[in-house]
Amino acid sequence: MEETTISKYPLMPLRGLIVFPNMIIHLDVGREKSIAALNSAMERNSRIVLVPQKDANIDEPVDNDLYRTGTLIEIKQVLKLPGGTIRVLVEGENRVKINNFYHKDKFSEVEVEVYDEKEEKNYEIEALMRNTLYQFEQYIKLGKKTAGESLDIVQDISEPGRFADVVASHLSLKVEQKQKILEAIQPKDRLLKLLEFLSHEIQVLEIEKKISDRVKNQMDKTQKEYYLREQMKAIQKELGDTQREEVEEYRKKVDKLGLSEQTLKKVHKEIDRLERMAPNAAEGSVLRTYLDWVVDLPWKEESEDKLDIASSEKILDEDHYGLDKVKERILEFLAVRQMADEMKSPIICLVGPPGVGKTSLAKSVARSLEREFVRMSLGGVRDEAEIRGHRRTYVGALPGRIMQGIKNAGTKNPVFLLDEIDKMSTDFRGDPSAALLEVLDPEQNSTFSDHFIELPFDLSNVLFITTANALHPIPRPLLDRMEVINIEGYTEDEKVSIAKKYLIPRQMKEHGLKSKQFSISKQAIIKTIREYTRESGVRNLERACGTLCRKGVKEIVSNEQEQVKITVQNIHSYLGTPKFRWGEKEKNDEIGVATGLAWTQTGGDILAVEATTMSGTGKLTLTGKLGDVMQESARAALSMIRAKGKYLNIEKDFHKTRDIHIHVPEGAIPKDGPSAGITMSTALISVLSGRRIRRDVAMTGEITLRGKVLPIGGVKEKVLAAHRAAINEVILPKDNKRDVNDIPANVRKKLKIHLVETIEEVWDIALVDAK
Known part of the structure; x- marks a missing residue:
């Protein structure tokens, strides 16, 4: 039961602080109104009411800024400090509740109810006190902010209200929380509120302790590592490591x-x-x-493309004559790069016979783009590790040649030439062509991983150019990833232009010759092309030009001549006897000798097919190192002629009474393919009917048992071979009409091209009556 009395005392607001009854504390007083209230209290009975402010930042609080419950305290000691501040020693006596405020000139007074506590204990309060004491003990252990002596002080208090006040005064609680304990008039309520705050504080302290321990362990570990590293540095420095x-x-x-x-x-x-x-x-x-x-490795280094199409076109034309398809494709790439910066680089495969300029063209592409150039020869590569590198577990392991090339280039976007991609082979060490699948796939090569480096490297900006002499040796999945551009052989006129513009000036420069010292006539160049070289490209032609320059230098140095002029009349004295006979067509129209056209890796060529018959039993003999497909074409041609025998005015039972022999000269050279079908059938019908075959007609096409002529490949190379051999007319399958446009216009003008659908049309053109 609490007793109350009504009294009037001076008022002193407190900022951020609460004084409980029975609590002794020092206060520093600096506000004028507070000092005035303090002086008034000292003049009376040394009693003053302390009330906390709701907001500690307010300097001049009004009635609503103060709580309604405070503490009546007794002033024990007053000490003036320098600067006008007064230090006061006070002791809390009773809780008070403010009823009214009275404002004077210098300070305020309040009318309060003073509560005089009568301590009562029962089992419930005893239990609350014990629980509070235990929680307070835990709080002290966890917090370590409260001195251990506080526990000894609290343990000796038997009055529940005073016990709660003393415990509360030792807790690090907010003003609002302590005010709630101050406002709890009944000891039981006070203990329950105190327990609630203690439980919350203990939980927070436990979490803080866990965090602190974790941070401390981490700091200890970091400090330990730092210390050990510093020691290691000192040791290594001492040892000279x-x-x-x-x-x-x-x-x-x-x-x-x-x-x-x-x-x-x-x-x-x-x-x-x-x-x-x-x-x-x-x-x-x-x-x-x-x-x-x-x-x-150049992870980020990149050369900037020169996107000037006119300048690039000029550079390509300076370095190479013709090759319009390739040049057009490179200029298209540059044009797209101007419009779209993020375009993936194409994978270009240049296919053509040796000596047409595939490798040097790739160098010109790099020069026109102003990119670095890397060349990697794949001829004879059999080991997959050549492409992707070895694992680091192997002794002497190194990255593959792709990453080596990128490192040597110094940029991540060079022009990378993979030369002779059709010359790779496979053995027990793996399939290098399979390793190239990732390199040459624009969808995969952005994360290319070398076995040695084992880190993803972006190859998507590399312009890969591959070269090959033929497509059939290239595995299909690899070929599927590349954009194929065919480079056919050069015509005679193109070779003359190349020799005059590129080959001869280059050889003269290499041999130290000046234009006034050495010259070659156009007719001499033509004679060199016709009688001293036979090729689709110009490699042997350049070699012949080198020979002429070398022999010219010898004559000049030995003072035999001051100026050397190579003409048709004296070229044989420099190059010797002609190696080839220009225009190797037959001298006369003959029976059983047809002129065919063949494709080889070095370009087109003419092919003589001979047929003869003799008494026998119908045996068919094929010679000339013919492949399986070519032998089957010969048998198909024979069967077709037998089926049409009654319409051809030939001996009815020739297949029973005569042996047939088909021979293709140059027997040491393997030959295969179906395109000699109409040639062999024409030779057969000629020998069986006794009709001659025109020597100025060459032909190519596949034959069926019904006499249909089917399309073939390599039309341009074959027609160029006919042109070189001074053939006047060429017979082609009608379905190859689309390929005629690829033949140079100047060649088309000099040749008469027949497009046929049936073997009868071939015979009408090629066969003439016997004399």
Whole structure:
């Protein structure tokens, strides 16, 4: 039961502080109204009411800024400090509740109800006190902000109300929370409120302790590592070991590479391994080699494309004569790059016979784009590791030649030439063509991973150009990833222009000749092309030009002549006897000798097919090292002639009474393919009917048992071969009409081209009556 009395006392507001009954504390008083109230209290009975402010930031609080419950205190001691501040020692006496405010000139007074506590105890309050004491003990252990003596003081208090006030005064609670305890008039309510705050504080303190322990452990670990590293530095410095400096250098270089977060993490892991490794460990050299490669690769370095189409076209025309398809494709690529920066680079495959300029064209592309140029020859490559590298577990392991080329280029977007892609082979060491599938796939090569580097490298900006002499040796999946551009052989006129514009000036420069010292006539060049070279390209022609220049230099140096002029009349004295006979068509129209057209890897060629019959039993003999397909074409031609025998005015039972022999000269050279079908059938019908075959007509086409003529490939090369051999007319399958436009216009004008559908049309053109 609480007793109350009504009294009037001076008022002093408190900021951020609460004084409980029975609590002794020092207060520093500085506000004028508070000092005035304090002086008034000292003049009376040394009693004053302390009430907390709701907001501690208010300097001149009004009635609504103050709580309604405060503490009546007794002023024990007053001490004036420098600056006008007064330090007061006070002791709390009773709780008070404000009824009215009275404002004077210098301070305020309040009319309050003073509560005089009568301590009562029962089992419930006893239990609350014990529980509070236990919780307070836990609070002290966890918080370590409250002195251990506080627990001894609290344990000796038996009055529940005073016990609660003393415990509350030792807690680090907010003013609002302490005010709620102050406003709890009944000891039981006070203890329950105190327990609630204690439980909450203990939970917070436990979490704080966990966080603190975790941070402390982490700091201890970091400090320990730092300490150990510093010790290691000192030891290594003392021993003269530079590994630490090397590791730090690697870290600096790697951080500058601009790698992705995942890649950077992996590289740093390898650097950490090197750091922990003994300086002379065997694996250390492997790790250093690996890190040197990673650091030297151009992860971000990129050359800027020169996107001037007119300038690029000029450069391509300067370096190469003709080759319009390839030049057009490169200029298209440049045009698209101007419109779309993020375009993936194409994979171009240049297919054509040797010597037509495939490799040098790739160099010109790099020059026109102002990119770095890398060449990798795939001829004879049998090991997959040549492309993708070896694992680091192998002794002497290195990256594959793709990454080596990128490193040598110094940029991530060079022009990369994969030369002779059709010359790769396969053995027990793997299939290199399969390893190229990822390299030459624009959808995959943005994350190309070399077995040695083991980090994804972006190859999507590399302009890959591959070269091949033929398509059939290239695996289909690899071929599917490339854009094929066919480069056919040069015509005679093109070779003359190339020789005058490129080959002769280059050879003269290499041999130290000036234009006034050495000259070759156009007719001499033509004679060289016709009688001293036989090729689709110009490699042998350049070699012949080199020979002429070399012999000319000899004559000039030996003072035999001051000026050398090569003409048709004297060229044989420099190049010797002609190696080839120009226009190797037959001298006369003959029976059983047809002129066919063949495609080879070195371009087109004419092919004589001879047929003869003799008494026998119908045996068919095929000679000339013919392949299976060509032998089958010969049998099909024979069967077709037998089926049409009654319409052809030939001996009815020739297949029973006569043996037939078909021969293709130059027997040491393998020959295959179906395109000699109409040639062999024409030779057969000629020998069986006794009709002659025109020597100025060449033909190519596949034959069926019904006498239909089917289309073939390599039309341009074959027609050019006919033109070189001074053939006047060419017979082609009608379905090859689309290929006629690929033949140079000047050649088309000189040749008469017949497009046929049936073998009868071929015979009407090629066969003439016997004399």
